[in-house]
Amino acid sequence: MKNHLRDLRAARDWSQGELAGRLGVSRQTVNAIETGKYDPSLPLAFRIARLFGRKIEEMFEPERDERVAKSGTRGAR
């Protein structure tokens, strides 16, 4: 999943550690989400979206392949 966390964090001039503190997670978790190595759970994704005053779909979007796979599944039904 792609996300805009790094840009939004930079726009607020927050460090990864600061954002981690606001979300109640470790800095490693923030880094893993920003680099796309970890997709957060739905509750954490909502917390992130709420913190930045955005909708969850504005924060996270599926990769191209995931979108194709989804539409492919829908078409097969």
Place this chain on the structure above:
Amino acid sequence: MLDSRLFRCYSPRFLLGVLLAAAGTAALAFVAPGLEKGSAPRFALAAAQAVLMAAVIGGSVLVIRGLDELQQRIHYEALALSFAATGALVTGHAFLEKAGLPPVSWGLWAWPLMVALWMAGLLIVRRRYQ
């Protein structure tokens, strides 16, 4: 070199508790041979060792529950690796033992092995998320 961040998730209080439980278990194991086999004191001593181990397990679960979701995931994957590797090693050794390898008291060594593999698993799994 051992990653110092590996133990960051553990509070010093918990680590101290684990070390005390390990020391207590070892001390009881040292005392045990002096007691008659099958006697009530010997059984009480063995039960005390089991209680100490149960306390360590309960403490570990509580500590992991207190971690954030990614750290929990890393621990669960490391535990799964440790579980599978220990099973493979014990079973593999059982086959080799039948072929002539000297026997090993797994009841005593399985726990330290699992913990060592858990730690090794943490080092391996956490690299994926760095």
